[in-house]
Amino acid sequence: MSVSFPRPPAARSTRLRRASDVPAATVGRLPLYHRALESLLDQGIHTVSSQRLAELSGVTSAQLRKDLSFLGSFGTRGVGYQVAYLHSRIAEWIGAGSDLDVVIVGIGNLGHALASYRGLAERGFRVIALIDIDPSRVGLSVGVGEGTLRIRPLADLPEVARLAQIGVIATPDAAAQSVCDRLVEAGIRNILTFAPGVLTVPGGVEVRRVDVGLELQILAFRERQQRAVSA
Amino acid sequence: MSVSFPRPPAARSTRLRRASDVPAATVGRLPLYHRALESLLDQGIHTVSSQRLAELSGVTSAQLRKDLSFLGSFGTRGVGYQVAYLHSRIAEWIGAGSDLDVVIVGIGNLGHALASYRGLAERGFRVIALIDIDPSRVGLSVGVGEGTLRIRPLADLPEVARLAQIGVIATPDAAAQSVCDRLVEAGIRNILTFAPGVLTVPGGVEVRRVDVGLELQILAFRERQQRAVSA
DNA sequence: TAGATTGTTAATCGATTAACAATC
DNA sequence: TAGATTGTTAATCGATTAACAATC
Incomplete structure (x- = not known):
């Protein structure tokens, strides 16, 4: 016989997620998203859905959203992502720019x-x-x-x-x-x-x-x- | 309440394992083992344990043995592996030689x-x-x-x-x-x-x-x- | 026989996929 | 409000690690 205890509610942290929490596999895909967003920027496209961005990056939309969720919450439900904003946030994470x-x-x-x-x-x-x-x-x-x-x-x-x-x-x-x-x-x-x-x-x-x-x-x-x- | 049925004995197949059964991650490591064995051959070493071969390949011995188990059974308990034999079997699998x-x-x-x-x-x-x-x-x-x-x-x-x-x-x-x-x-x-x-x-x-x-x-x-x- | 080491099973871990409630 | 799409949870899948019975 086993007794199951009710789980305590998951701890909710407000501070920024630490880099070490981001799975290695996700880190490896961030540059792909970054590059796809770059190309959208060049085309003057302002908004993009996870569906479309995933396609451009060669992954599934579920995976893209999951990956982004490790970094924070950057989109708008019913609308999608602001290309320039998401681009800059990912750039920040992968450290593009700081030589x-x-x-x-x-x-x-x-x-x-x-x-x-x-x-x-x-x-x-x-x-x-x-x-x-x-x-x-x-x-x-x-x-x-x-x-x-x-x-x-x-x-x-x-x-x-x-x-x-x-x-x-x-x-x-x-x-x-x-x-x-x-x-x-x-x-x-x-x-x-x-x-x-x-x-x-x-x-x-x-x-x-x-x-x-x-x-x-x-x-x-x-x-x-x-x-x-x-x- | 759950009832557990006794498992049927695992099916024992005598035919050679098909390539598609070998996990991608294992395939990616076979060349590492192959190379390590090559270097042992060059040194004139005839026998090697999973422990030592794993070390030379940069993986754990458990992983090495697991990987090899997908290909077959090539070692001798209590002794280890014949370097030349294992080398040739892995060569066969990764297809070295057939240009x-x-x-x-x-x-x-x-x-x-x-x-x-x-x-x-x-x-x-x-x-x-x-x-x-x-x-x-x-x-x-x-x-x-x-x-x-x-x-x-x-x-x-x-x-x-x-x-x-x-x-x-x-x-x-x-x-x-x-x-x-x-x-x-x-x-x-x-x-x-x-x-x-x-x-x-x-x-x-x-x-x-x-x-x-x-x-x-x-x-x-x-x-x-x-x-x-x-x- | 005693010691060593494989081959395999079971447990753990991590990553992907599917589904949907939240919400614009 | 109705339609769209995110962010998140739960289910699935696959790979790694640990442990040990088999056996040389």
């Missing part, structure tokens, strides 16, 4: 592409230094945003890392862990790596990995799966 | 980096064509794997897409949807895009997006969150 400094280590083809990628500046990131171990590359100029940056030697890493908030690792896999260690030692707490290997970091350091090979492998898996089904 | 053909559209800095990325060939992908709309780029040679490929005009897209299983979109955002449509029309069912915008595709077409800006924004969000906590 963060980035150092890129490993300036091969990929590092080069990253350094000259316009999307970074647009989203509030400033590439402040490029580092490479190869002496034949050190000193070369690479176009970054408006200006250019000179590639600096590995020895400069601690110095520049101390000025940055985010480290990007675009080296071969073999060098990634050692570069990672140096970044962490210099106080970097956020790392984006393009090397396929798993990085070991102390607690409190956030690592995200982008692995093109892995993405393709997942597609390949699905491709074979479909073939198997149709065969 | 798939890739066409890359948009050969700017990023497309260039992708085309010359060794990791692709290593994982069983063959880049068979490079396409760009810019006449000043068409005809240029780009090193791909062992050899080189000439950049071909957009007009060639339908022709080459018919020979490929995977399309990679590395164009600016504005061109992505139109390129995507042409790829799909040519019969491509698997697309990897680097453009931040959401792509609309018919059912049955799988799209994966790699968005460096988004990854950085998520890191930035966490960075600000930590600052807010410590402030």
Whole structure:
């Protein structure tokens, strides 16, 4: 026999929701909404429903409303959302505008592409230094945003890392862990790596990995799966 | 009052598990295990426990064993896994070795980096064509794997897409949807895009997006969150 | 046999979807 | 008021973690 107690009423907090309450999955979608709202702004559209905004963002309207509900209540029932207002509120949450400094280590083809990628500046990131171990590359100029940056030697890493908030690792896999260690030692707490290997970091350091090979492998898996089904 | 019936014994199937039964999250981790096993092979290590392999892959041992259980039963209780055997079985599942053909559209800095990325060939992908709309780029040679490929005009897209299983979109955002449509029309069912915008595709077409800006924004969000906590 | 480690089951956790009362 | 659409709750789904019986 079990006895069920009546639940106490859910605590109602009036203060702003803390960032840590927002689910990771929601955080990952905020930039999608932000971008969709941007495009509506450009078109001079003032109001949008969750239905339409969800469509533009590639999610369901239920999910969009749920996601927004973690941030607060920004719409008007029966009407929808003010595009400019919602855009600015989301911008606030994802921190667009308040620039963060980035150092890129490993300036091969990929590092080069990253350094000259316009999307970074647009989203509030400033590439402040490029580092490479190869002496034949050190000193070369690479176009970054408006200006250019000179590639600096590995020895400069601690110095520049101390000025940055985010480290990007675009080296071969073999060098990634050692570069990672140096970044962490210099106080970097956020790392984006393009090397396929798993990085070991102390607690409190956030690592995200982008692995093109892995993405393709997942597609390949699905491709074979479909073939198997149709065969 | 509720009455509980005894469960029938779980159905025991002898046939191989179908790929569609493997959870997406598991599929995404198989390449990690594969890579970790590869490195053990290189070191001449013959046997490994779920504990150690999990550590090398950056997951928990429970998760590793659970993941493997979807594929079958490959270890020996009290002993662990034979590295070479497990490696070959996972290779089979993720389809490493059976080459798939890739066409890359948009050969700017990023497309260039992708085309010359060794990791692709290593994982069983063959880049068979490079396409760009810019006449000043068409005809240029780009090193791909062992050899080189000439950049071909957009007009060639339908022709080459018919020979490929995977399309990679590395164009600016504005061109992505139109390129995507042409790829799909040519019969491509698997697309990897680097453009931040959401792509609309018919059912049955799988799209994966790699968005460096988004990854950085998520890191930035966490960075600000930590600052807010410590402030 | 005793110790080790798998494969699997059950419990937990988190994210998505569906539905609808609130309200413009 | 009637129609529309949000914000929220409850139900569902899927993935992770913990624990342990099976077994080498």
